[in-house]
Amino acid sequence: MTQLRRKDVLGLQEMSKEEIQLILDTAESYKEILSRPVKKVPILRGKSICTLFYENSTRTRCSFELAAKIMSADTTAVSTAGSSIQKGESFKDTLLTLEAMGMDLFVIRHSASGAPHFAAKIVKSSVINAGDGMHEHPTQALLDMLTICQNKGQIAGLKVLIVGDIMHSRVARSNIWGLSKMGAEVRICGPRTLLPAEIDKLPVKVYDDLDRALDGVDVVNVLRIQLERMNKGFFPSIREYSTLFGINKARLRRAKSDVLVMHPGPMNRGIEITPDVADGEFAVITDQVTNGVAVRMALLYLLLGGSGHVDST
Amino acid sequence: MGPVRLRRCFVNANVHRDSTVNAAFLLTHGQEGFFVRDGAMSTQVTQVMDESEIRRALTRIAHEIIERNKGVQNLVIVGIQSRGVPMAQRLAKLISDIEGAQVPVGSLNVALYRDDFDKHPARTISASDIPFDVTDKRVVLVDEVLYTGRTTRAALDALMDLGRPAVVQLAVLIDRGHRELPIRADYVGKNLPTSRKERVDVHWVETHGEDAVLIVK
Numbered sequence: 001m002t003q004l005r006r007k008d009v010l011g012l013q014e015m016s017k018e019e020i021q022l023i024l025d026t027a028e029s030y031k032e033i034l035s036r037p038v039k040k041v042p043i044l045r046g047k048s049i050c051t052l053f054y055e056n057s058t059r060t061r062c063s064f065e066l067a068a069k070i071m072s073a074d075t076t077a078v079s080t081a082g083s084s085i086q087k088g089e090s091f092k093d094t095l096l097t098l099e100a101m102g103m104d105l106f107v108i109r110h111s112a113s114g115a116p117h118f119a120a121k122i123v124k125s126s127v128i129n130a131g132d133g134m135h136e137h138p139t140q141a142l143l144d145m146l147t148i149c150q151n152k153g154q155i156a157g158l159k160v161l162i163v164g165d166i167m168h169s170r171v172a173r174s175n176i177w178g179l180s181k182m183g184a185e186v187r188i189c190g191p192r193t194l195l196p197a198e199i200d201k202l203p204v205k206v207y208d209d210l211d212r213a214l215d216g217v218d219v220v221n222v223l224r225i226q227l228e229r230m231n232k233g234f235f236p237s238i239r240e241y242s243t244l245f246g247i248n249k250a251r252l253r254r255a256k257s258d259v260l261v262m263h264p265g266p267m268n269r270g271i272e273i274t275p276d277v278a279d280g281e282f283a284v285i286t287d288q289v290t291n292g293v294a295v296r297m298a299l300l301y302l303l304l305g306g307s308g309h310v311d312s313t
Numbered sequence: 314m315g316p317v318r319l320r321r322c323f324v325n326a327n328v329h330r331d332s333t334v335n336a337a338f339l340l341t342h343g344q345e346g347f348f349v350r351d352g353a354m355s356t357q358v359t360q361v362m363d364e365s366e367i368r369r370a371l372t373r374i375a376h377e378i379i380e381r382n383k384g385v386q387n388l389v390i391v392g393i394q395s396r397g398v399p400m401a402q403r404l405a406k407l408i409s410d411i412e413g414a415q416v417p418v419g420s421l422n423v424a425l426y427r428d429d430f431d432k433h434p435a436r437t438i439s440a441s442d443i444p445f446d447v448t449d450k451r452v453v454l455v456d457e458v459l460y461t462g463r464t465t466r467a468a469l470d471a472l473m474d475l476g477r478p479a480v481v482q483l484a485v486l487i488d489r490g491h492r493e494l495p496i497r498a499d500y501v502g503k504n505l506p507t508s509r510k511e512r513v514d515v516h517w518v519e520t521h522g523e524d525a526v527l528i529v530k
Contacts, residue, residue, distance in 0.1 A: 029422065029440035038474060041425040071425070305430055 004302040008120040008127040011136035012177040020178060024146050026298035027291070033070060034293060044073035047304055050103040052094070053079045053130070054110045059265055059289060060130050060139070064107045067296035076103070091115065092122055099123045104304060126303045134168050139299065140264050141174035143292040145182065147284050148219055150291070151260050156183030161213050163245060164223030164272055165194040171264045172223060176202050189213035190245060193234040210245055214254040221262045222247050222273045238271055248274040252282065260284050361505060362526035367486070370502035371400070374484055375407035377500050382451050387479065389417045389450045391443065393468045397456035399517040400486055404455060419443035426467035441471070448476035457515040459485040462496035487526060489513050
């Protein structure tokens with residue numbers, strides 16, 4: 001496969017193994033650009049990319065903007081605060097207004113699951129899902145998989161554990177779909193109250209006991225405890241969560257000796273992960289951030305190309 | 314010589330650049346011009362260079378490069394991906410054999426510098442692999458076929474983003490004419506006047522299992 005034959009990237013559930021591999025290969029080839037003294041290539045000159053964020057974000061938004069700028073595209077950032085969204089302009093009208101200004105691609109984050117899918121039907125431009133509600137966050141899972149590939153050579157055959165709040169986590173859902181398609185064994189572990197109701201329909205093995213879940217794993221992906229959602233009595237206390245499901249050095253000995261520790265950020269140090277693990281030898285958390293830029297460059301490139309065939313040597 | 318029906322696996326006149334017709338197969342049948350039938354389409358394949366002609370051309374180019382650059386001091390060879398890479402490696406080996414000194418070889422991905430992105434689907438090839446600093450080097454860019462000159466233009470821009478070479482020269486196996494930009498090669502294996510309707514396919518042992526240059530009509 002050499003091209004992505006789709007208008008939008010909304011989730012990994014609907015994506016094929018070949019498409020995921022193409023994105024990872026393309027992203028890998030762009031890491032070289034990130035290490036150059038002058039990080040700029042001209043390919044997306046004249047393309048306009050809009051980041052439309054209805055939820056807060058530092059890394060995802062910056063990562064997309066940087067990816068677009070490295071490829072010479074122009075970016076426009078729209079967020080709830082300070083825009084006409086606060087005057088009550090609907091999601092649909094906001095999209096149509098921005099499309100009329102000539103946006104070629106929208107990067108959308110929204111608290112409602114399915115919002116980017118709705119947007120993709122409204123606009124002719126491409127849409128990339130940068131996180132929708134509790135549904136998917138495909139670019140995060142792709143950068144996680146790229147990080148795994150770089151460290152382990154391949155994904156197939158690996159045991160990957162995702163720990164924490166699976167229910168509210170779009171990162172977990174995208175990772176579960178992506179990793180299982182690429183041939184990994186996906187384990188999940190967390191309080192039963194934070195597992196989604198549809199868990200038996202997902203291609204995962206569920207563990208209640210973290211020590212058993214960690215047995216012989218190649219990768220641990222530690223999810224953020226979303227403190228803003230934790231006032232509804234999902235678990236008795238932060239301290240109890242940390243005792244039962246926090247990743248620390250002693251626990252990590254049960255995993256393989258070359259285990260990778262990943263975290264999508266932002267981290268709650270001392271709750272889901274101890275600082276010595278977060279900054280330790282197994283952590284690849286900053287590599288994940290760097291890979292995020294490469295993955296987003298790959299998606300922009302693959303989605304914005306033409307569709308004919310031109311021969312020129 | 315009448316039209317000959319080939320086995321299905323050989324026939325795909327719609328494949329744009331990658332001719333799957335094997336020149337060795339044509340030679341064993343002793344044919345200069347050869348018709349491949351594919352449904353309503355008819356394709357004529359003519360071999361214009363064989364293994365020994367390619368070898369002689371590359372050897373001559375290697376000598377010319379050494380002569381023009383007065384040796385191999387600061388000389389590097391850069392193949393344009395993907396088709397210029399086997400030729401770059403061959404030239405580097407020939408030059409190293411003649412001069413008794415290693416010449417560094419790199420490969421350049423020009424996909425992000427093309428001018429046909431809006432017409433062409435995005436295509437992925439491997440990352441540029443330039444294991445040396447190009448600044449102040451004498452760079453010989455290598456591609457198999459020089460046609461419109463647009464790939465060479467993209468390669469020049471890609472190269473300049475990596476550093477400031479002292480000199481950039483261009484070596485090609487085939488110059489088929491029809492330039493759309495003011496670009497010319499410094500070293501040419503063979504000048505091959507062609508029609509725009511024709512296609513020039515270069516086969517390398519490394520990628521196709523044989524060395525040959527074919528014109529496909």
